[in-house]
Structure formats: structure tokens, C-alpha cells
Amino acid sequence: MVLAASAHDKTPHDALAADFMAQTACSRGAMTAPALSCRPMADSTPKPVREIRINPIVPSESVLVATARGMRPKKAEAPAPRDTRGHVETCPFCAGNEHMTPPVIAAYPDEKNWEIRIVENLYPVLGDDRSNPNLSFGLQQTIDGYGRHEVMIDHNRHGIAIHEMSEPHLAMLFTAYRDRMEQLYQSNSRLRYVLVFKNFGPAAGASITHTHSQMVATPVIPDNVQTEVSNSRAYYRQHHHCIFCSLIDEALTFEATLYDRESGEIRRKISVGQYVIERLGKFIAIKPFASRYEWEVHILPLAHQSDFLRIAKEDMTDLARLMRRTMARLDAVLGGAQYNYFLHSLPHDKNSEDCDASYHWHLEITPRTSIPSGFELGSGLFVNTVAPETAAEKLRAVKLE
Numbered sequence: 001m002v003l004a005a006s007a008h009d010k011t012p013h014d015a016l017a018a019d020f021m022a023q024t025a026c027s028r029g030a031m032t033a034p035a036l037s038c039r040p041m042a043d044s045t046p047k048p049v050r051e052i053r054i055n056p057i058v059p060s061e062s063v064l065v066a067t068a069r070g071m072r073p074k075k076a077e078a079p080a081p082r083d084t085r086g087h088v089e090t091c092p093f094c095a096g097n098e099h100m101t102p103p104v105i106a107a108y109p110d111e112k113n114w115e116i117r118i119v120e121n122l123y124p125v126l127g128d129d130r131s132n133p134n135l136s137f138g139l140q141q142t143i144d145g146y147g148r149h150e151v152m153i154d155h156n157r158h159g160i161a162i163h164e165m166s167e168p169h170l171a172m173l174f175t176a177y178r179d180r181m182e183q184l185y186q187s188n189s190r191l192r193y194v195l196v197f198k199n200f201g202p203a204a205g206a207s208i209t210h211t212h213s214q215m216v217a218t219p220v221i222p223d224n225v226q227t228e229v230s231n232s233r234a235y236y237r238q239h240h241h242c243i244f245c246s247l248i249d250e251a252l253t254f255e256a257t258l259y260d261r262e263s264g265e266i267r268r269k270i271s272v273g274q275y276v277i278e279r280l281g282k283f284i285a286i287k288p289f290a291s292r293y294e295w296e297v298h299i300l301p302l303a304h305q306s307d308f309l310r311i312a313k314e315d316m317t318d319l320a321r322l323m324r325r326t327m328a329r330l331d332a333v334l335g336g337a338q339y340n341y342f343l344h345s346l347p348h349d350k351n352s353e354d355c356d357a358s359y360h361w362h363l364e365i366t367p368r369t370s371i372p373s374g375f376e377l378g379s380g381l382f383v384n385t386v387a388p389e390t391a392a393e394k395l396r397a398v399k400l401e
Helices: 012-025 067-071 169-187 223-239 243-253 313-334 350-355 374-379 386-397
Strands: 001-006 049-053 062-066 106-109 114-119 135-137 140-141 148-153 193-200 212-218 254-259 265-269 275-281 283-286 297-301 338-346 362-367 381-383
Touching: 012 254, 062 067, 106 169, 114 169, 140 297, 148 169, 169 193, 169 212, 169 313, 223 243, 223 350, 243 283, 265 374, 275 313, 275 386, 297 313, 313 362, 374 381
Parallel strands: 062 381
Antiparallel strands: 001 254, 049 062, 106 114, 114 148, 135 140, 148 212, 193 212, 193 338, 254 265, 275 283, 283 297, 297 362, 338 362
């Protein structure tokens, strides 16, 4: 197999990018600016894809892309019904029902005229009401389930979706995430990680239809975050560059053609911007090359930044607009997406203090369009039946105002 590549707007990392692409077939996160055109494939009819793709950030995490699986017989399912009511008398999260929740922790813009409201979760996975010593008996060990679990009511309108919210409101929501994360870290030195996440729809685990997010502060760093941090640090020590930034450099500059040595036929084309959804201001939305979920999208800051707490107030507008547009694209393509999203940022612990230059915060959006099978649960190998490049093309094609 022969690889031919060319680059635009060359960066110091082109050699690394070419080597990395040769190892992984192509980048997980190809991205491009609107000014760069995406070159069409020679054959407009997508060929079936069956290949195992390696996540460059977490190489142990593999994804089996098998598009033929998407054509197997199955019962067609209607989109999950969505509660679009503006107000529900019995909903504890609706305006006027504040007495039905625990006391307010914070409210935006203020408690009386709130649009966003933060309260303690009535059914927390972790709590600060007790502190038990860690236990160890043989191979069985326990760590005290200490922490905080809070609910952020995203909007005072019951059934509003993210893509229906105004950009100023979304900017305020991201500001609330940042503020509360910082407050939780400052509240107790035992807390090492604060995870912000949102479940939307029954398939995503949402138990209340009123739009809301959650925050869980824990005394341990989640394993998937720790793996990202460790692998990013290892890459930085070898290449002296953030791996997320390297992927962004590749995405903005790299294209390649893979040829069969014997026949000379083109086996694969990797075009500049093939995996980009949209670049807007200081942020970019990408379709990972090794997408675990069919319509998974990641949003990252273009400039290196390890900790979400450092995002500037003036950058919230760009982030809010890209988030709204990305969710509108997903809603248009999926006809009503059920999804999770979660924010991965640099942990606040001593072991991560040297990772400021190597880690890059990002938001992962994972629409839930399928249920894991026995093969996936048994093997740990995600199966994706929609080629990420095809999904990216469909999402880009959505016409937005």
C-alpha cells in the first residue's frame, strides 16, 4: 500500500501527522475551516466499510465500523415522543414549583427571575452527609462514597430543547457550568473531579422530561478521564505537543490517498475537512474517526486549553452558538435525538498538575440510536453501523438559518 499526502497551511507537526495517519489509517478528528473545500470521493456511492478503528487518544478503545450491519432486518422504531409543553403543574423543575425541590444553590440571572436553577439531587449517587473510612478486606476494597450530586435546571420552560434555546441563554448555561465546577472544587480539597453531563430522553437515562443537566463531584478521577490524561501526557513527552492539538493540525491541513501497490487502485481518500461538522469562531465540532456511536460529535476549543474553568467569558458566545447549531443538525438528521453529553476537563489533583500542556478539554455528544449487543458488552468493542465520514457529510449538509 502506498500513501501519498499533501498539506495546506503547513505546521511543524506535518511529519508527525503523516506518520500518525499511516498508523491509524486516518485521524479520528478531521476538521476544517469553512474556507477550505472538501474534495468529493472519486466514487459517489459509499462502499461498505468493515474495519476496526483505533482511537488515537485512547488506543485501547477500539471501534468496529461495520456499515453492512445497518442493513440487517430489524423493526423500524418511531422517534421517542418528546414532551414540548412549556409548563407542567406537577413538574418539580417548572417555574412556580420551587417548593418541590431542595433549596436553591445558585440561580441565573437571579433567584426571583431565574432561567437556570441549581439544586441538590434528591437521589444522589454520592453525598457529603457522612464520611466512612476506606476499607480493605482481602481483594475487596471500598472507598467512601463521598462527594456532591447536583441538578442544574437548564431552562424555566419545561420541554425546550437545546437547539431551541437562545444563544445568550446557552452562554449563560455554560457559564453556570464553569462557575459551579469552580465552587465545588473550592468547597473541599477531597474532590478531585467534577463531571458535568446531560441525559436527554428515556434511551439516554433521563427520568424527568424537564430539560436539566447534572454535576457529580467525586473523590476519584473517572477511569476514562484518567486514561485520556495519561495517554495525552505520554504523547506530549514523546512529541512535545498536545495530541488534541495535533489532531486539529492534521484536520486543518492533511489529506492523503492510499493506493494498492499491485493494481494501483485507490483504496482510500482522506480529504481535508472530511470529518468536520463546523468550525465557528474559537471552537470546532468534529465527527471522531473512531466514533463509538453512529452520530457522536465532539466540540473542542481551537486554541490549546486544558481546563474548562479557564474559558474566557467572551468565548462563551462562540461555544453557545456552535453547540446550538450542532444540536440542530443532529435533531434534523435523527428526527428528534435522544442523547447524552458530558464535559471532560483537566482533573484537579496533584498527579495532573503537569498535564496543563498535554491535555485539552472537550465536550462529547453521544446520541443514543442503538442498544449495545452481547458482542459489544462481551468484547468491549463498540460497533458502529454508520461510517463516520458518511455521518459527518449528512450533518454538514443540514441547512441552518
